[in-house]
Amino acid sequence: GPKVLQIPSHQIIDMGQMVTLNCDPVSNHLYFYWYKQILGQQMEFLVNFYNGKVMEKSKLFKDQFSVERPDGSYFTLKIQPTALEDSAVYFCASSSYWGTQYFGPGTRLLVL
């Protein structure tokens, strides 16, 4: 199926530092998403993004989180500052209008 890429695959940082997770969505997709998964449990929606703005965010999307996609480059999730509970796998997804969401391989974030 369509491929979504995520960089980096793993990231270890100290609590309080900033981290940026990068996503390269499917080329003709216009809708972008971030999900969080802790320890192989269920995936939980964080945020969706369309036409340069956040359309909807969940309660998990704390004030320390932000997303952007400057000039059609990577779709990014920035966490500043990080907290211990931010340790998780973060999945990016993209879709066309009303289309199926396709997921990237995830970024495993460990906050120490």
Next chain:
Amino acid sequence: AQKVTQTQTSISVMEKTTVTMDCVYETRDSSYFLFWYKQTASGEIVFLIRQDSYKKENATEGHYSLNFQKPKSSIGLIITATQIEDSAVYFCAMRDRNTEGADRLTFGKGTQLIIQP
């Protein structure tokens, strides 16, 4: 809020048999979309199959098919002729669309499928 429930935590079957995984959902929408994904041992999440609620026919895709029972709010995944590589965690998900046109997926907790040789 929408809800997706997978009650089977783990299923183990012999290779080349057929397995069914259960999923029930709750929604107030008259039109909705249901998906099955699998998560491999490496963590990759792979889209398998979807069912649009307005379609009466059960969706099929290769050796995956769905048992869509709308009155019961149920969307079971059927895998025929299972192979060792089908061993994975299977997630059921529902698209939740809010009034501003944005959407998100609500996932179940997943069912671990183990295929034994």
